[in-house]
Amino acid sequence: MVEILLLVGIAVSLFVGFNIGGATTGPAFGPAVGADAISKTGAAALMAVFFFVGAWTIGRRVVDTLGTELVTDPAVFTIQTSIVVLFFIGGALFVGNYFGVPASTSMTAVGAIAGLGVAAGELNWEVMGEIAIWWIVAPIVGFWVSGMIGRYFYTRINEWVAIENTPGPLLEIDRSGSVPRPITGPNTTRRELAGAAVVVSIGCLMAFSSGTSNIANAIAPLVGVGVDINLLIVLGCLAVAVGAFTIARRTLDTLGNDITDLPLTAAIVVAVVSSIIVTGLSAIGIPASFVIIATTSIVGLGWGRATRTSTIPDVARGESSPNVSVGALKAEDPGEEAPAIGEEEPEDIPSAADLFDPATTGRVIVMQNVVPILSTAGAYATFTILFQVW
Template identity: 40%
Template sequence: MEDLLIAGVFLAAFVGINIGGSSTGVAFGPAIGANAITQVGAGVLMSISAIIGGWTIGRNVVTTVGNDIVATPVFSLSAGFIVLACIGLTLLVANVLGIPTSTSMVAVGAMVGMGIGNAGVEWGVLVRIARWWVVAPLLAFGIAAAIGRWKYDEIAAFGGISEPTTSPVTLRWTAGRPELEIAEDASSSDIWSTVLLLVIACYMGFSAGASNVANAVAPLVGSGMVSLDAAILVAVGAISFGAFTIARRTMATVGSDLTALPMTAAVVVATIGATITTGLSYLGIPASLALSTVTAIIGLGWGRAQRGKSRVAPSPPATREETVRCEKTPSYAVHPSAVTLFQGSMVARVLAVWMIAPLAAGGAALAVTISLL
C-alpha cells in the first residue's frame, strides 16, 4: 500500500506538470503573443499566482472532484491511481500537440469512467457540472463578441490602452531578477497597457490554480490517503515546474495561432476567462479556464470581424489627390479582417481535442477499471 501511495504522489505530480503546461499557455499566452513578457517571466508569475489560487479557492474544487462526483466507498487508492494515470497520459498527448486542453474536463471524464466501472457515479452532481460547462463558454463567447462588436474602441480609449499588436514594453527575467525592456518610442500609455496586461495574466494564473489543483490531487484526497494541505502543495509545485518546461507550445498556440491579439484584446479575453472560472471555482465547480478563455478569444475575433464588415459602404469615386492620400493601408487595429482575427482551422483543431480528450480519459479509466474487477 505504501508503494502504491508513493507511486500515486509521483503520478499526481506528473499530472500537475502537464496541467502547468496547459494552464500557463492559457493564462500567459495573450501576454506572450503581445510580446509583453518572456516565457521565463511567465513561468515565474504563473507559479506565484497558481500557489495563491490553489491554496485559497482551490480547496472548494478539490472537495467537489474528490468527494462528490464518485461515491466515497468506491474511491480506493488503486482507483485514484487509475484516474491519475488516465488524466496524465491524456494531458501529455494534448501538450505534445500544443493544444490548451481543458484539464477539468479531462479529470472529470476520468473520474466518471472509473465511477461507471464501479457503479458509483453521482449523476446529479455530474449534471450540475456539465450544465456549467455548456453555459460558461457560451457566456464567454457572447460577452466577448458583444465587446468586440460594439464596445472595443471605448474600452481602449477609456483605459488608455495602447493598441500595437507587439508591445514596446517587455518584462524579462535576467539572472533571477525582473527587468523592464522599454523601447525608446514607448509612451506612458504603452507602459500602463503592459502592466495591466500582466496583472490580468496573473489573475488568470490565480484562476488556473484555483480550478486546476483539484485535477492533479483530488483522486488522492478522495481516497483518504493524503491530507488536503499536503496535496495542494504537491499540485502547485508540479504546476510551477510545468510552467517553466512544457508550457512553451501552448503559450505559442494561444498567443499566436488562434487569433491576432493586440493589447486591448488580450486584456478583454483574459478578464472574461479568469472571472468566469474564478466564480465557478468559488462555487466548487471544476471549470475550464482554457475553454472560457479561448471561446472569448474566438468571440472577440468574430465580433471585431463583424465590425469591420459593417463599415464597408458604397462611396463616390475618389479623386487622384484622395487616392494618393489614402494609399497607406489602414492598421489592423482600425480595420480588422475576419481572416486575421479568426483562424478557423486552429479553432476546429482546438475544439476537436476538447471533445475527444475527456472521452478518451473516461474511456481509458473505464476500460482499466473493468479489467481489474
C-alpha cells in the same frame, strides 16, 4: 506495498501538475512576455505564486467536488484506482499535446472519475448533471460577452490598453545605492508603463483562475483516498512551478496557444472574460475548461468585430451607419483615429472567415470534446475489468 503505491500515485500526480504548469503559463503570460513587459523567468515566478493563491483558496472547493462529491461513496478511491484515474488525466495531456491541441484537464479529470463512478455504481448523477449543464452554459456566456465587447467596445479598449513600445528596456535595476531597486527605463513613457501593468495583471488573474480550477485535476483522486489536502496542494503547486520554469518557456516563445496568437488587446479581452467565468465556476465548485471557454470567447470576439454596426460612442453622438463588417480582430493603431463605420476601404474590410481559421477552431472544439469522451469510456472499461479481477 501500500507505501510504494502511494508514492507512485504522488509521482503521477506531480507529473500531471508539471504538465499543467507547462501548458497554462504561456496563455497566461504570453501577451506580457510578447510585449516585453516581463521576462520569462518573471512570468514563471508570478505563475507559481498566483496559481498557488488560487489553489489554496478557491481551488479546494473544486477538489472537494471531484474528490468527494462526484461519487456517492468516496471509498471507491483507493490507491490503485487513483493511480489509474491520474494515468488517464496524464494520458489526455499527452494526446492533446501530440495533436497540437491542449486537452481540457478539467473535463478529462471529471470524465475519468465519472468512468470510475459508473463502473463502481457510485456516480453522483445529480452533481454530474450540474457540472455538465455549466459546461454547456459557460462557453455560450463567454461567446456572447466577448461578442458584445467586440461589437461595441473593442476599438476604445484598444486605445486604452495598447502598449507603445519605445527603444530600450521597460525597467532597469539601479545599483547605485546600498539596495538595488527597479527604475523605469530611459525611454519608458507612463502610457507604456501603465499598459505593461495591465497585461501583467491580466496574466496574474489568469494564473489565479488556473489555480482555482486545475489544482483539482492533479490531486483530487488522492484527496479521495484520504491524503491531506493541504500537503497535496503544496506539492501540486510546486510541480506546476517546475513546469512553469522549464517546459513553459517553449510556449512563451510562441506566446502560448491560440489565445495569445491574437492581437494584444484581443488577448486581454479573451483572458479577462475567460478568467472571470472560470473563477466564478470554481467558487461554486464547478471544474471548468479554460481552453474551451477561451476558444468560444475568441470566436465570439471575432464575430462581434466582424458584425459591428456601430460603437456605443457613435450611438451616443447620434451617429448612424450601415451594417458592414470592419476591423475584426485586426490590430488597430491606437495613435490613429479609427475610421468611421462604413467609411473603410473595401480591401480593409476582412470577411468573417479572416478572423479565425475555421479548420483550427473546429479541430480544437472536436479534440476538446473527444478526449474527455475517450477518457470516460476508457476509464469505465478499465475499471469494469479491474473490478472483476479484484
